[in-house]
Every structure is written in structure tokens, then in C-alpha cells.
Amino acid sequence: MAQEENTGVGSNEQEDLTTNTIDSLEIDLQNDLEEEPEEDTPDVDYSLLSKEDLVKALEGELAKVQHPEFKMSSFRQVETVVKEIRQIADQAKKEEREAALKVYIEETGAEEGFEFKSDEHLRQIDALSKEIRGFKQAFYQKQDKEKERNFTVKTELLQRLRQLLDEEEGRETDASGLKSSWEEFKKIQEEWKVAGNIASPHNGTLWATYNALIDRYFSNRHIYFELKELDRRRNAELKAELCQKVEELGKSLESRPMSREILAEANLIFEEYKHLGPAPKEEQEQLWQRFKLAMDVLYDAQRASYAEQKKSMKEHYEHKLAIYNEIAPFTAFQSSSIKEWNAKTKEIMAFQDQWVAHKGMMPRDEGKDLSKKFWGALKTFFNNKGEFFRQLEAKREVNLELKTKMCEEAEAILATGEDTPANTQKIIELQKKWKGVGQVPEKFKDSIYDRFKKTCDGYFENKRSKNKEVEKEFEENLAKKVDLIERIENAASSQDESTLNLLSAFKSEWSSIGFVPKKDMQATQKRYIAAINAYVSAIAQLSSKEKEQAVLESEVELVRDGENNRGLYRKETDIRRKVTQLENDIALWQNNIEFFAKSKTSDRLKAEFERKINAALEQLEDLKHQLTIIQEAI
Incomplete structure (x- = not known):
């Protein structure tokens, strides 16, 4: 690339070019660019995302590669994201297939005939991954074709340059012919500069041939020496302007930090400097040293910024490592208590909050590994917690079996049609035993309760129909409860008389009154709860939360007393x-x-x-x- 400085000069001037100096700067710039930190990918644990979110993440990466300004250097980041998501998707597909196969074998007894079709999200992930790979292949194919086209263009330019030289050497050329030849030569130079890169095996050969022809051409151009000197002076002015631009970028660091954008702008200026022809001999080295000094200021600042960045990343890593060491023991936590699990959950969520709150980049490989370990520890803890609750659910299945047997016992008693004291006592004992059995699975809670209640209600309804005196007692109980409700309602209208002690007295009196007729049970209970609500609201010394709790406790007491x-x-x-x-x-x-x-x-x-x-x-x-x-x- 440094040999492009030869364009537009004669053979005598070519010996004055500081080729070694240009090559030195290109090596320095290349080393500086290699030392730049790679762009960090976002610290995201894709294993925690849902399938829908994984699809959205891939759609975002697809939108990136479809953007007209997408660069080849960014494919590495996109490939990393696609690879991580594909691994997660493949694992999910494998687990779902194994689960489906297990169910199929349990149902059919054999694996033959099993077919598995992944869900829509997994199919979308496959399609998006293929589409991104297609864009990548098309991107590189386009680049290869562009290099082939550039090779053809530059080969044709060399042929035109040879033809131009052959014509000049094979005939006498007057001033007008020399001018025409010069214009054609400058045109070829411009087209050569515009032509892009070619495949590396041909690059050195083309450059050597091009520069040899340039040297040959200028050896025949002594008559245009003044024109060349004018071109040199113009090049000196342009190079001085480029030096000033780079110097201004260096001065701007006094008011803003070093950034990749500043360095990219400086590199563009350097490319423009390289493609300018030589300046007058006495100014060439001076301009070059000025330009190199200005570039050194930027790269020194960039190296210092990167050193500070590495220090900051190490500090962030050490802080998050300490957080990880705190939660690592949680992966071995086991308990049979719901409260202890909930307490540990609060602790580990507090550490997660600390992790999330601490922002900043970490060293790429170490940070990525630490993040995986941290989120993996969280996942292990919550998997263990989930297993605990799955075992708890198994206990509820046992409770369902017990309550089902109790329903069958009650139904057998009801089927006899006998309401003897012994049967009545059995029903009562079953009701007490029912309360002592724990919860059943959520989906069976209402149905099993309704079955048991319907059976017990049927038994006592038959008993009521045979015992009018019992019904009379229920009517008397109804009158007592209505009278108590009216007293509670009256007391609620006077805030001065409303106290917790009187509320307790009302509750005790209600509990002492027996059952009421079934047809009045629900309406009486609703009216009682409404009266208690009004009375609690009238107690001035209670907060809203305490009032709500008092009402809830009243409802609980109704259940304990055998109400609906x-x-x-x-x-x-x-x-x-x-x-x-x-x-x-x-x-x-x-x-x-x-x-x-x-x-x-x-x-x-x-x-x-x-x-x-x-x-x-x-x-x-x-x-x-x-x-x-x-x-x-x-």
C-alpha cells in the first residue's frame, strides 16, 4: 500500500519517497488495531429466556445482518449468539422429544410408530438460524465476486497502461500528444485507486507490475517536470491539511474521552494521506513526521484508555466473583419446611439484586464463564426448590386418596337409609377426620369437597325430614342468629360502643348457637359476615389491615364451626x-x-x-x- 505514494511522480522523484517510513506506519497502525479490545457481547444468559424470547433475539440478529451497513467483522458476534441459542433450542428439543417418547411408550408399550414434531417456536429458531447462515454465505460470496471483479478491472487497467506506454515509445509525440497521454495516465491512476481489494495471491504481483509501469511511464515524462512539481506542491498542501485534521483530533481529547469513533476517523484520514502523491523533496519527510506524530498522540491515548478499561473490568469481575461465592453454597440447600425455602429464596434474590445492580464490563472470557456459573447456581437452587414442591404435591395426592375413601364411607352410610345414632356419629367422625386431612391437588379441591359435602348434607337432610323437633330447634337457632345479627348491626351504627372485646363476645355467642335450616344457612351466613364487616369498620382504633384481618378471621371461624x-x-x-x-x-x-x-x-x-x-x-x-x-x- 505504501507504494501507492509513487503515483503521479517521475523516476528521479521515486527514489526520494520514504517507502520504509510509510510501511512502518502501516505496521504500527495494524499492531494498534490488533490491540483494540473486542466488542463485548451483552451479558445475557439465554438459558433463562423463554422460547418466544429466544425467537425475538434471533429476529434481532437477523435484522442486524440485513442492515445495509452491516460489517463483516460483526459476524463473529452474531455467530456467537446464534450458536448459544441453537444449543439451548437443541437441548429443549431433545428433552421434549424424550418426554414425548416416554409418554408414547407408556401408552403403547413400544417405540415403533413414534413421531415427534417440535413446537412452533423451535421451528422458528431453526428457520431464523438457517436464514442468518444464508445471509453470511451470500455476504462472503458477494465479497469474493467483488474481488474477482476488481482483479479483472485492475488487469484491464494494466493493459491500458502498457498500451499507453507502447504508443508513446513507438511514435514521436508533440505537446498536445503528451498532454493527451498525461490525461489518460491520470485517468488510469484514478480508476486504479477507486478499484477495491483483490485476492491476496495476486495483490503483490499486480502492485509490482503497476509500479513498474508507473516508473517506466515517468522516465519518459521529463518534458512535464514543471507539471509534476506543481502536482507535488498541491500534494504538500493537501497533506498539510490532513496533518492539521489529525492534530485537531488529538486536541479534542482535552474535552472528550478517547473513543473508537475518533480512531476510525483518524484511520480514514490516513488512508487519504497514503493515496496522495509525493510532496516536494524538501517537505516530504517533514510532512510525514508531522503526520506520524499526530497519529501517535491518538494511539497513545487509545492504549492508555484500554489499560484503564482493563483495570475497571478486573474490578467488576472481582466484585461479581464475591457475589457468586456467596450464593454457591445455596446449591446444596435442602429443607422440609416451606418457610425455610421461602427465607432462603429471599436471601438468594437479594444477592441476585446485588449482581444486577452492579453494572460494568468484565474480561470477556472470564466474565462470560462467571456469568454462566452465577446463573447456573441460581437455576440449581430453584430446580431444588421446585423438586421440593413437587414432592409436596405428591403428598396432596395421598390426601386425595384418603378423602376419596372418606367419601366412599359416607356414601355407603347414606345408601343404607338409616339415620341411627351410630351412623350419625360415624358421619360426624368423618367430618372431623376430613378437617384433619391436608390439602389435595388444586384441580380436585372443589370436586372432592362437593362430593363429600353433598353426601353429608344428604344424610342430615334425611335425618331432618324424619325429625321435626330437630327442625324446630334449627328454626329457633335461626331466630337467635337473626337476633344476634340485628344487635351487631345496631352496635355497628354507634362507633363509640364498638370495641374488640364486644366483637369477641359476638363471635362467641354465634359459635354457641347451633345449626339453622339448610335453606337459610347461606343467607344467614352472608348477613352475619356483612354485619361483622360493618362492626369492624366502626372500630376506630384498628388500621385498615387489622380490620381486613379481623373480617378474614371471622370467616375462618365460620368454617371451623362447620358452616359452608x-x-x-x-x-x-x-x-x-x-x-x-x-x-x-x-x-x-x-x-x-x-x-x-x-x-x-x-x-x-x-x-x-x-x-x-x-x-x-x-x-x-x-x-x-x-x-x-x-x-x-x-
């Missing part, structure tokens, strides 16, 4: 749904915070997400407390 608890089951289901939604929202918000870059805008977004997370955690704590109260009753 279907509404409480539904309330438990609703609270569990809210808890799950809040936990998912908190996890999503916490993961989103990690990907924000450092900027004023992202800081505001981060603060907003943190506010949401804190509010959600407070609400989650209240819901879990309510759930505990309900579970103690059910």
Missing part, C-alpha cells in the same frame, strides 16, 4: 392466583433491570421498576399472611 366453607376455598384459590402473578411479575421486573445500560433514561426506568418491585413485595407479604390464616381453617 366453599366461599373460603374460592377465596384461597383467588389469593393463590394473585400470589403467583405477583411472584412472576417480580421475577420479570428483576430480570429486566439487569439488561438496562447505564444512562439517564435507563436509571429512571430502573427506579420505576424498583418502586414496582417494593410495592409488589409488600402486597405479596399481606396475601401470604391471609393465605396462612385460611389454610389453618381448611
Whole structure:
């Protein structure tokens, strides 16, 4: 490339070119560029993303390679992302296929005839990966074709230059002929400069031939020496302007940090400097030293910036390594207590918050390995936690079997049609035993309860139909409960008389009253709960949270006294749904915070997400407390 300095000069001047100096600068610039830190890919753990998010990530990479200004050097980053996502997708496909095959074998008893079709997201990942590979192949093929075309163009230019020389040497050329020849020669020079790169095996040969022809041409141009000198002076002016541009870039570092954009601009100026012809002999070396000194200022600043960057990256790595060492023991945690699991979850989420909050790049390979280890430790902990709850669910299956047997016993008693004291006692004992059995799987909770309740209600309904005096007692109980409700309602209208002690007295009196007729049970219970709500609201010394808890405890006491608890089951289901939604929202918000870059805008977004997370955690704590109260009753 340094030999391009020869264009536009004669053979005498060619000996004056500082070829070694130009080559030296090219080597220095190449070494500096090789020392530049590679562009870091975002610190993203794709194994934590959903399939839909993996598809979106690949669509983003596809949009990059489709961009008209996409550069070949960026393919490495895109290939890294595609490779990671493909590995995750392949693993997911393998696991889903194995799971499907297992189910198929369990159902059919053999593997023959099994067919597996991956889901839409995995197929999208395959299609996007192939499309990106296609763009890559087309990109390199286009470059190869461009180099072949450039080789053809430069070969034709050499042929034109030889023909021009042969014509000048084979005839007498007057002034007009020399001028015409000079214009054709300059045109060939410009077209040569515009022509791009060619395949490396031919590059040296073409350059050697080109420069030999240039030397041969100028050896015949003594008559145009004055024109060459004018061209040299113009080159000197242009090179001085380029020196000034690079010097101004160096001065700008006083008010702004060194960046890749500044270095790229300097390299473009250097390319322009190389393609200019030589300056007058007495100025050539002086201009070159001035230009090289200005470039050295930029590269010294770039090296210093990179050294500081490496120091900062090491500090970030050490800080995050300390966080990882704190959570590593969590991977071995085991417990049979839900509270202990929840407590450990809060601890590990706090360390995750510290990890996410600490922004900054780490050394590429070490940082990537540490990030994988950190998120892998988190994944192991939550897998262990999930296994614990899966075992807990297995216990609920056992409870379902127990309650199913109790339903069958009650149904057998009801089928006899006998309401003897012994049968009645058996039903009562089954009801007590029912309360002592733990929870069943969520999807069977209502159906198994309805089955048992329908059987027990049927038994006692038959008993009521045979015992009018019992029904009379139920009517009397109804009157007592209505009277108690009216007293509670009257007391609620007077805030001065509303106290917790009187509320306890009302509850005790209600518990002491027996059953009411079935047809009035639900309406009486609703009216009682409404009266208690009004009375609790009238107690001035209670906070809103304490009032809500007092009402919930009243509902729980109704269940303990044998009242209809279907509404409480539904309330438990609703609270569990809210808890799950809040936990998912908190996890999503916490993961989103990690990907924000450092900027004023992202800081505001981060603060907003943190506010949401804190509010959600407070609400989650209240819901879990309510759930505990309900579970103690059910």
C-alpha cells in the first residue's frame, strides 16, 4: 500500500519517497488495531429466556445482518449468539422429544410408530438460524465476486497502461500528444485507486507490475517536470491539511474521552494521506513526521484508555466473583419446611439484586464463564426448590386418596337409609377426620369437597325430614342468629360502643348457637359476615389491615364451626392466583433491570421498576399472611 505514494511522480522523484517510513506506519497502525479490545457481547444468559424470547433475539440478529451497513467483522458476534441459542433450542428439543417418547411408550408399550414434531417456536429458531447462515454465505460470496471483479478491472487497467506506454515509445509525440497521454495516465491512476481489494495471491504481483509501469511511464515524462512539481506542491498542501485534521483530533481529547469513533476517523484520514502523491523533496519527510506524530498522540491515548478499561473490568469481575461465592453454597440447600425455602429464596434474590445492580464490563472470557456459573447456581437452587414442591404435591395426592375413601364411607352410610345414632356419629367422625386431612391437588379441591359435602348434607337432610323437633330447634337457632345479627348491626351504627372485646363476645355467642335450616344457612351466613364487616369498620382504633384481618378471621371461624366453607376455598384459590402473578411479575421486573445500560433514561426506568418491585413485595407479604390464616381453617 505504501507504494501507492509513487503515483503521479517521475523516476528521479521515486527514489526520494520514504517507502520504509510509510510501511512502518502501516505496521504500527495494524499492531494498534490488533490491540483494540473486542466488542463485548451483552451479558445475557439465554438459558433463562423463554422460547418466544429466544425467537425475538434471533429476529434481532437477523435484522442486524440485513442492515445495509452491516460489517463483516460483526459476524463473529452474531455467530456467537446464534450458536448459544441453537444449543439451548437443541437441548429443549431433545428433552421434549424424550418426554414425548416416554409418554408414547407408556401408552403403547413400544417405540415403533413414534413421531415427534417440535413446537412452533423451535421451528422458528431453526428457520431464523438457517436464514442468518444464508445471509453470511451470500455476504462472503458477494465479497469474493467483488474481488474477482476488481482483479479483472485492475488487469484491464494494466493493459491500458502498457498500451499507453507502447504508443508513446513507438511514435514521436508533440505537446498536445503528451498532454493527451498525461490525461489518460491520470485517468488510469484514478480508476486504479477507486478499484477495491483483490485476492491476496495476486495483490503483490499486480502492485509490482503497476509500479513498474508507473516508473517506466515517468522516465519518459521529463518534458512535464514543471507539471509534476506543481502536482507535488498541491500534494504538500493537501497533506498539510490532513496533518492539521489529525492534530485537531488529538486536541479534542482535552474535552472528550478517547473513543473508537475518533480512531476510525483518524484511520480514514490516513488512508487519504497514503493515496496522495509525493510532496516536494524538501517537505516530504517533514510532512510525514508531522503526520506520524499526530497519529501517535491518538494511539497513545487509545492504549492508555484500554489499560484503564482493563483495570475497571478486573474490578467488576472481582466484585461479581464475591457475589457468586456467596450464593454457591445455596446449591446444596435442602429443607422440609416451606418457610425455610421461602427465607432462603429471599436471601438468594437479594444477592441476585446485588449482581444486577452492579453494572460494568468484565474480561470477556472470564466474565462470560462467571456469568454462566452465577446463573447456573441460581437455576440449581430453584430446580431444588421446585423438586421440593413437587414432592409436596405428591403428598396432596395421598390426601386425595384418603378423602376419596372418606367419601366412599359416607356414601355407603347414606345408601343404607338409616339415620341411627351410630351412623350419625360415624358421619360426624368423618367430618372431623376430613378437617384433619391436608390439602389435595388444586384441580380436585372443589370436586372432592362437593362430593363429600353433598353426601353429608344428604344424610342430615334425611335425618331432618324424619325429625321435626330437630327442625324446630334449627328454626329457633335461626331466630337467635337473626337476633344476634340485628344487635351487631345496631352496635355497628354507634362507633363509640364498638370495641374488640364486644366483637369477641359476638363471635362467641354465634359459635354457641347451633345449626339453622339448610335453606337459610347461606343467607344467614352472608348477613352475619356483612354485619361483622360493618362492626369492624366502626372500630376506630384498628388500621385498615387489622380490620381486613379481623373480617378474614371471622370467616375462618365460620368454617371451623362447620358452616359452608366453599366461599373460603374460592377465596384461597383467588389469593393463590394473585400470589403467583405477583411472584412472576417480580421475577420479570428483576430480570429486566439487569439488561438496562447505564444512562439517564435507563436509571429512571430502573427506579420505576424498583418502586414496582417494593410495592409488589409488600402486597405479596399481606396475601401470604391471609393465605396462612385460611389454610389453618381448611
